[in-house]
Amino acid sequence: MPFKLFFFMVFSLAAVVLHGEVCAAPVRITAAGTPAGSATLELQADELVTMTPIPFRLLVSDGAGRPVTGARVSCDMIMPSMTMPENRPRITERDGAYVGEMIFTCAMGAWRINCLAEKTDGSRQAMSFDIETVRMK
Secondary structure (H helix, E strand, O other), X not given: OHHHHHHHHXXXXXXHHHXXXXXXXXXXXXXXXXXXXXXXXXXXXXXXXXXXXXXXEEEEEOOOOOEOOOOEEEEEEEEOOEOOOOOOOOEEEEOOEEEEEEOOOOOOOOEEEEEEEEOOOOOEEEEEEEEOOOEOO
């Protein structure tokens, strides 16, 4: 009986630890200068690392808090402190969000992700997300 209890405890602990690593919480960033919740960028990674594709979800809401759907969304990844080559992830709409993969190409400073949602009514919503650090691979 003690062996079964020990085995159960070890298995349970391993399941909790592995679940925590597999289901890590995304990095969430609210757009600078916008009302809370109107634009959130979720980077699906424990840690932001250079030269690694990082899946993301961009959640965009209108002034009434409703999800913006059907928009044409583009994002530019820039480093404010230095000139970088064009870095624009391909973005598609899925499940009420705009998704794609970002690749940070440098770890020598902060990043800014500038996004633009061109809505079906012709209006535009600009969003800016600041990322302080990205680790070198």
